[in-house]
Amino acid sequence: MRIGVLTSGGDCPGLNAVIRSVVHRAVDAHGDEVIGFLDGWRGLLDGDHLELDLDAVSGILARGGTILGSSRVRPEDLRDGVERAKGHLRDLGLDAVIPIGGEGTLKAARLLSDNGLPIVGVPKTIDNDIAVTDVTFGFDTAVGVATDALDRLKTTAESHQRVLIVEVMGRHTGWIALHSGMAAGAHAIVVPERPFDIKELTERVGARFEAGKRFAIVVVAEGAKPAPGTMDFAEGGKDIYGHERFAGIANLLAVELERRLGKEARPVILGHVQRGGTPTAYDRVLATRFGWHAVEAVHRGEFGRMTALRGTDIVTVPLAEAVASLKTVPEERYAEAPTVL
Template structure:
């Protein structure tokens, strides 16, 4: 068989581990040929690809990013890929395509599958917001990076009697903020799923200072927003890929807290550092397992599906099920976090 693989959307730790796993399982297990399309669906449309053999993937297990590159495409070009999917499969002699990506990539994968391309998807996102899978690789690494940042910021916040507002990634789902906030012992966590009251944060900080704990760390997801009337807040515009451009809630919240309390508040925007660097052992193992099971699914003819973690087992689920809705933080998880502030 000839299997194509591509990585699309935002990068995250573990992508290279998936690529390596697919190549190893396909070549050593079945004698397949594997080609990698460069820069995601752009490479598929424009014919930019290269052969991947064991030498090509040697030494990439622990490397961050993706050796194939990644790029986002406008929706019109994704529709173009879907409309010509059967032709593209014939052009490249593909028996299967393994797209690795998040919600947008998997939605495009479903479009290709519905149009006749034999597809097995692999879920990827540091946000952990893809439904139908308990975890996605990249998430554990992002939480580790954010937790370490909170640990480090606590000591400098205490030394200078400051309030630190740490902004982490998470557009529509606050999993990184929730778990890094809990692991790092943040004193407040703000999530996209629940609009926050600035008054509650002010009260928390003032009470800490009154008890002699003259510092605080608040972990806020980039997609978090205040409750209506809590503070002046303007949503960002929608970009060409359909994503909201966030206006820096961490910076704005820090300024608002400082204005109301007269205490120094500093924003810390972690940004893309959460996506880069070496994946954790957990993410490497999960990425390896997803790649292995993707090849198995190809050889079973389970197309139009993606790999997923259910408990401790890797299974396949329909792509349609995976992209129907985002997996957001449920209310009971928020209550758990609040109990340890």
């Protein structure tokens, strides 16, 4: 068999581990040939690729990033390119394509699959927002990086007697905020799923100071928003202080909490450091298993599906299910973090 693999969308620790595992399983166990398309869907649309043998994937297991490069392609480009992609598959003699990517990538994968391309997807997201899989690789590393930072920030907040507002990734879901906040013992966790009331948040943090504590750590997902009517934003993407949205929710909260509490409050925005670098052992094992099982699914002809973790098993599920909805933090998980608003 000949199999193509590509990585698409935002960076995520574990991409290289999947690529390596696909090559190992396909080449070593099945005698397949594997090629890698460059820069995600663009490579498939342009037929831009390289051969992936065992040597090509040597030493990449623990490396962040992706040796194949990545890019974001607009869905309309992909729609117009279906025939072109099919042509490249034919010309290259490919029996299957394994795209590794997040929600957008999997939607694109479904489109191509619906148009007859033989596809087995591998889900990827540091945000943990893909439904039908318990979790994907990248999330554990992101949470680990955020937790390490929170551990460090705690001691400095305590010594300075400050409120630190730490912004972590998560535009639509609060999983990284929830898990890193629980892991580091944050005193409040603010997530997009639950628009916050600034008065409630102020009271909660204030109560801590009244109880004699001298510092507080608030973890906030980048996509967190105030509940309608509780806080006024000006038009045009600027907040009431004239800050660009660019400056982040943590900056806004720092200004507000300092003003309302009369305590020094400082923002910290962890940023891209959460999606780079060497993956945790957990993510490497999961990524390796996903690659292994994607190849097996290809050999069983299970197209139009993607790998998923269910308990301790790797299964495959229809791409259609995977992209039907975003996995958000449910109420009962909030409840477990006593500090969540």
